[in-house]
Amino acid sequence: MVERLNGETSGLIQEDKAMCRHDMPFGAQRLEDGRWRFRLWAPAARTVELRLSRGTEVLHIPMRPETEGWFATESAAAPGTPYAYRIDGDLVVPDPASRAQLDDVHGPSLLVDPTAFAWEDGHWRGRPWEEAVIYELHTGSFSSEGTFTGVTARLDYLAGLGVTALELMPVADFPGDRDWGYNGALPFAPDRRYGTPEDLKRLVQEAHRRGLMVFLDVVYNHFGPVGNYLSHYAPAFFTDRHQTPWGAAVNFDGADSRTVRAFFIHNALYWLGEFHMDGLRLDAVHAIFDDSDPDIVEELGAAVGRRFPHRPIHLMLEDNRNSAHYLVPKGSRRPYAAQWNDDFHHALHVILTGETGDYYGDFADDPHGLLARCLAEGFAFQGAWSAYHGRTRGEPSTGLPVTAFVGFLQNHDQVGNRAFGERLATLAAPEAVRAATVLLLLAPAPPLLFMGQEWGSRRPFPFFCDLGPHLAPQVREGRLREFARFPDFADATTRARIPDPSDPATFRSARLDWHEKEQETHRAWLALHRELLALRRRELVPRLAGVTGEGAVAAYFGKGGVAARWRLTDGMALVAVANLDAEPTAPLRLPAEQPLYATPAALGSDRSLPPWAVAFFLCARDGAEIAVDGTALFGR
Numbered sequence: 001m002v003e004r005l006n007g008e009t010s011g012l013i014q015e016d017k018a019m020c021r022h023d024m025p026f027g028a029q030r031l032e033d034g035r036w037r038f039r040l041w042a043p044a045a046r047t048v049e050l051r052l053s054r055g056t057e058v059l060h061i062p063m064r065p066e067t068e069g070w071f072a073t074e075s076a077a078a079p080g081t082p083y084a085y086r087i088d089g090d091l092v093v094p095d096p097a098s099r100a101q102l103d104d105v106h107g108p109s110l111l112v113d114p115t116a117f118a119w120e121d122g123h124w125r126g127r128p129w130e131e132a133v134i135y136e137l138h139t140g141s142f143s144s145e146g147t148f149t150g151v152t153a154r155l156d157y158l159a160g161l162g163v164t165a166l167e168l169m170p171v172a173d174f175p176g177d178r179d180w181g182y183n184g185a186l187p188f189a190p191d192r193r194y195g196t197p198e199d200l201k202r203l204v205q206e207a208h209r210r211g212l213m214v215f216l217d218v219v220y221n222h223f224g225p226v227g228n229y230l231s232h233y234a235p236a237f238f239t240d241r242h243q244t245p246w247g248a249a250v251n252f253d254g255a256d257s258r259t260v261r262a263f264f265i266h267n268a269l270y271w272l273g274e275f276h277m278d279g280l281r282l283d284a285v286h287a288i289f290d291d292s293d294p295d296i297v298e299e300l301g302a303a304v305g306r307r308f309p310h311r312p313i314h315l316m317l318e319d320n321r322n323s324a325h326y327l328v329p330k331g332s333r334r335p336y337a338a339q340w341n342d343d344f345h346h347a348l349h350v351i352l353t354g355e356t357g358d359y360y361g362d363f364a365d366d367p368h369g370l371l372a373r374c375l376a377e378g379f380a381f382q383g384a385w386s387a388y389h390g391r392t393r394g395e396p397s398t399g400l401p402v403t404a405f406v407g408f409l410q411n412h413d414q415v416g417n418r419a420f421g422e423r424l425a426t427l428a429a430p431e432a433v434r435a436a437t438v439l440l441l442l443a444p445a446p447p448l449l450f451m452g453q454e455w456g457s458r459r460p461f462p463f464f465c466d467l468g469p470h471l472a473p474q475v476r477e478g479r480l481r482e483f484a485r486f487p488d489f490a491d492a493t494t495r496a497r498i499p500d501p502s503d504p505a506t507f508r509s510a511r512l513d514w515h516e517k518e519q520e521t522h523r524a525w526l527a528l529h530r531e532l533l534a535l536r537r538r539e540l541v542p543r544l545a546g547v548t549g550e551g552a553v554a555a556y557f558g559k560g561g562v563a564a565r566w567r568l569t570d571g572m573a574l575v576a577v578a579n580l581d582a583e584p585t586a587p588l589r590l591p592a593e594q595p596l597y598a599t600p601a602a603l604g605s606d607r608s609l610p611p612w613a614v615a616f617f618l619c620a621r622d623g624a625e626i627a628v629d630g631t632a633l634f635g636r
Contacts, residue, residue, distance in 0.1 A: 043069025105227025162533025176466025
C-alpha cells in the first residue's frame with residue numbers, strides 16, 4: 001500500500017534510467033554531481049556524525065537532524081571509501097543499509113557506486129515460472145573456493161544438469177567466517193567472504209548468459225545476534241508486543257513502523273534491481289508478526305509488482321502455517337508465485353525412512369493419503385488439527401495452480417536441522433529414493449534440488465555458524481538441548497557426538513566433494529536426474545503454461561499405492577501411479593498409452609506395481625484412468 005510509505009515511496013515505484021541502481025532514503029547514495037548523500041534513521045540519537053576516511057585521516061562530519069528521526073549530510077568521496085556513523089559522540093556503527101563492508105559486521109562500511117558495474121545481460125527477459133527447476137546452494141560450501149566466483153565456475157555444469165534457477169541461501173553480511181546466512185546483520189551487503197557486490201553481479205550475469213534464473217533467500221523476520229546496532233539508536237525497529245524464537249520481533253505494525261516496513265521493502269527492490277535477481281524466497285514468514293492490513297508480506301509483494309510491471313519476478317514463501325491466501329491472484333497477477341511445500345516433503349520422508357518423530361508425527365498415521373492430497377491440492381494440512389503445532393494448521397489450497405507449490409526431497413533445513421545433517425541417500429534405500437525422485441521431477445509442481453542431491457551426495461550438511469567465542473558455548477549448549485527431548489538423544493554420550501556448530505571442522509564437513517560425483521554409483525544418479533529433467537523440459541513444461549489446479553485429483557490405494565491426475569493446458573492429462581512400499585500392489589488397470597517414463601520393471605506381468613515402482617503417462621483425458629480391483633480411482 002503506497003500510502004503507508006508516504007514520502008519514501010519514490011524508490012519503490014520509479015525506475016532509474018540504467019535499471020542498475022536502486023534509489024532509497026537509507027544509506028549512502030551517489031548524487032548526480034559525484035558527491036554522496038548519507039542518511040540514517042536514528043530517532044533515539046541526539047547527535048550523529050559521519051566518520052569518513054580519507055587516506056590516514058578520518059573526518060568527523062556532523063549530520064543535520066531532519067524530521068521523524070532522520071539525520072543527513074552530503075560529502076565528496078571516492079567509491080571504496082570507508083565510512084561509519086558515530087552516535088551521540090560515542091558508539092561507532094556501520095551503515096545498516098551498507099552495500100559492502102571493509103571487514104566484518106562491526107567495521108566500517110564501504111561506498112559502492114552501483115552504476116560502475118557494466119551489465120551485459122540486456123538480452124535477458126527472465127523465464128516463466130512453469131519452467132522453474134530450482135537448485136538451492138550455500139555459497140560458502142558449494143565450491144572449494146567458497147565464493148561467488150566459485151559458483152560462477154560451475155554454471156556450465158548446472159545448465160547441463162537441466163536446472164533453470166539457482167537459489168542462493170542468504171548472502172547478507174553475517175558475523176565471523178562461516179554461517180548458513182540466517183544470522184545476517186547487514187541485509188544490503190553481500191558478505192565479504194563470498195566476494196564483492198561486483199562478484200555477485202557477475203555471477204547473476206553469467207547465469208543469465210546460460211539461461212539460468214537466480215533467486216535469493218532473504219531474511220525479514222529477525223536480525224542475527226551479533227553485529228546489529230539498530231537497538232541502540234533506532235529501538236523502534238523492534239517490538240516486545242510480539243516474540244520470535246530470536247527475541248523481540250521486528251516492528252512491522254507499531255509506532256514508527258512505516259520506516260521499518262520501508263527498510264525491508266527497499267531491500268527486496270534493491271536485490272531485484274541492482275543485482276538483477278529474478279526472484280526472492282522470503283524466509284519463515286510465519287515468524288513475521290504484523291496485524292496491519294495489508295501486512296508486510298502483502299505490501300512487499302504489491303511493491304515488487306509496481307516496481308517491475310513488465311519483468312518476470314518470482315517471489316516464494318516459506319510459511320509453516322500453510323497460508324494459502326498469499327498465493328491467490330490479486331487482480332491479473334499473483335504476487336507470490338509459490339510456497340515451499342513442507343507437507344510434500346514430510347509425507348514422503350515418513351514413507352521413505354519410517355521416521356515419525358517431531359513434526360513427522362503429524363504424518364505418521366496416513367503418509368500416503370497425505371502425499372496424495374499434496375499432489376492434487378498442494379497442502380496436506382488445510383485447516384486440520386496438528387498435534388505437533390498444538391493448533392489447527394493451514395488454509396484451503398484446493399484449486400490453486402499446481403505450480404504454486406515447490407516440491408523437494410531435501411533442502412538446507414530438512415538436511416541441516418537434523419542432529420548430524422545426514423542426506424537422504426544415507427537414510428533410505430536407493431530404490432525408494434529413486435521412486436521419490438521420479439515423482440518429484442515429473443510432477444507438475446516446480447521441483448527443488450539441494451546441492452549435491454543430483455548425484456546422491458552423502459556429504460552431510462550440519463548446522464554451522466561463527467558468532468564468536470562469547471556466544472559459541474551458548475550455541476553449542478542450545479543445540480544439545482534442542483535434541484535432548486528426542487529419545488535417540490536421551491543419552492548424554494550420544495548427544496556429545498552432535499557436531500559443534502562453531503567448530504570449523506563442522507563447516508568443512510559440509511563442503512561438497514565434487515570428486516564424489518565421478519564414482520560409478522553417483523554417476524548413475526546424475527544420469528537419472530539429467531534424463532528426468534530433459535524429459536520434463538521436453539514433454540511437460542510446454543503443457544504447464546497457465547495450468548491451474550482445476551481437475552487435479554489423487555488417490556491412494558492398498559498399502560503403498562498413490563496415483564494422481566493433472567489436467568494440462570493442451571487438453572492432455574498427466575497421470576502418475578506409484579507403489580511407495582516394499583510389497584507389490586494388487587493388479588491395476590492403467591492407461592493404454594505407453595508410459596512417458598517408468599522405473600525399471602515398473603509393471604509386473606500381472607499388471608501389478610512392484611515395490612518402489614513409478615510410472616507416468618501422458619494421455620487424452622478420457623483415457624486417463626486407473627482402476628484397482630475394477631474400481632476406478634479417479635472417476636470422470
